[in-house]
Each structure stands twice: as structure tokens, then as C-alpha cells.
Amino acid sequence: MTIRPEFLLYLLVMALTTYIVRALPLLLIKKPVRNKYVLSFLHYIPFAVLAVMTFPAALFATGNIYTAAFGLAVALVLAFFKRPLIVVALGASGGVLLAEIFVQYVLPLWV
């Protein structure tokens, strides 16, 4: 239960930036954005951000590229069939859990 002083600086910068991004348009802009390139950029940016944060970083999340890949494969299949977000998220975890159990406990029995 500690807070480091340098952490507070990060927290302040983070919270202020995030809040300003949310608040400024709501408080200042009275008319909707019309420029189609700005709108298009804002349309694509969430997909690009989430894709960059997921791949390839997610493959290294478990410390074993095969168990991570299995969990992600489960998530990809569930998402492909449009399962709800919570189902896909927990499906990825379940996939990793099964793969980790296999790698840690089942595989050593054979080799």
C-alpha cells in the first residue's frame, strides 16, 4: 500500500491528458466535425491502436509463445462468430489455462 512520488507525476500527466481529450470537444466545439479525412482518421484509429497493442505483444504475455497463441486462437474463433466481449476475453484465458496445464502437467508425462 505505497505510492511513490514519481508515480504521482505519471498519474497526473496521464489523468490530465485523458481528461482534456474528453472534455475539450464537449466544452468547446458546438458544431460536428465535417472534414472527411479527420473523421476517417478518427474512425480508423481505435482499430489501429488495439491491433498494435495486441499483436505481436499478446504472444509474449504468458511467457510461452505456444500457450499464448492457443489462447489467442480461441479468442479469434469466438470473435469471428461475434460472441460478446466478455465471452471472448474469458475464452482467451480459458484457452491459455488449458494450454498451460497441458504444457506443465501432461506433456512431461510423455517425454
Added chain:
Amino acid sequence: MRAKDFTKGIIDGIPICLGYLSVSFAFGIFAVGAGLSVLETLLVSALNLTSAGQFAAVPIIAGGGTLFEMALTQFIINLRYSIMSVSLSQKLDESIKTPVKALIAFSVTDEIFAVAVSKPDKRSKEYMFGLFFTPYLGWTVGTLLGAVAGNILPQIATVALSVAIYGMFIAIILPPAKEDLSVLVCIVIAVALACAFYFVPFLSVVPAGFRVIICACAAALIMAFARPLKPESETTAPQSGQKDGAL
């Protein structure tokens, strides 16, 4: 009438709350695993309420990144909230005063925004407060539980839960990519760039926060000019990926 609006907001926020509980639980485990204290982890969630932004912030804090890197990362990752705010400003009741709008601004997330604009009628401040209340409770309580459980759960469980957030990201981007080839191409470009930054030696020295900014902006810029939106689709732009309404 006003109390009724608040209650309605709270009820509409319950599905979001349940989704936030699981994702913030994973965030709690992730942040404590990276070296943040339980209290620090809770403060990040309580003051930011932004899943992708928070997951990107933890490596910057843990790795001692610069404050500029932090500000720029949060700006880029959360830039989409500004377009939602523009849209939300048209949805709020005209009687809402500026200081109250400043409070409502804090509640802008993909999911809360999607629910707020899902009906054609104007939203009262009581409704917006209610719609903020339940998801915020889920986000902070889930974070605290994850941060504490990260120390109690067996390692195999925390490892498994650490990929939950990536599952959620996939669930957000894959269904729209199936419907829209431009979105799929955008994702492929972004991932190809991200892989380059991971595996090409002189690129892999770029800090994690900057990698996200450079790769995502490049992919979104390329697609914004190669495949700009048609004018009539502008109202649907900020809601992309929210069709399922699961979060």
C-alpha cells in the same frame, strides 16, 4: 422524473459494469505484476477509466518512460474520445450547464458513449450520472479485486487472465473487420508495422508507448487517405465495434 432518469441510467449501465469487472480485474493483475502497488493500481483506474490507455500506461510507468511519452501515448490512444465528445455534445439536454458538462466529460468511454447515443432523445444530466455510476463502480472494484488477487491466485491463473484484455481487443476489432475490408486492411498494416518494431533490431529500441503511436497513426493515416469515409457514415464512425453491446 429526475430520480427516474438516474435509476434508468444505473440500470442501462449494468451490462457495461459486468464487462468492466472482468477487464479491470485483468488490469489489476497486469499492473501489480508489472510492479505497481495495489493503491497505485487503484488510483490509475479511479482517475482514468480507459482500458487501452491504462494498459499502455503501465509499461511506461514500470519502465521509467518519459512524461512526454506518457502524455503523447494517452493523447493518441484516447483521441477517439474527442470525436465521441463532439457527438455527445449534440445529445445532451440544452439546460445542462458547462460545469456539469465538465463532470459528464469524465464518463466518456467507448461503451458509455455507445449507450448514451443509442436513443434519439436528449439525455438529462441525471441519466448521464446514473449511466456513469455503475460502470465506474465495476471498473474500480474489479481493479482492486484483480490487484489483490494477483498476489493470492496461483501463477497459472494470473498467466491465463493476463490474456483476457487481448481477447477483448480482438472481440472489438474482428467483427467490424469482417464487415469492412478497409478496417481489415488498416489492422493488417498496423500489425505489420508493430511486428517490424518488434523484430527489426534498430527499430526495437523505440519505447513501447511511441511504437503504439507511430504504428497506429501511420496505419490510420494511410487508410484515411486511401479509403476515406463516405459523408453519410460519419454518425456511425465513433461507434465502430460496439454493435454487440456486450461491454
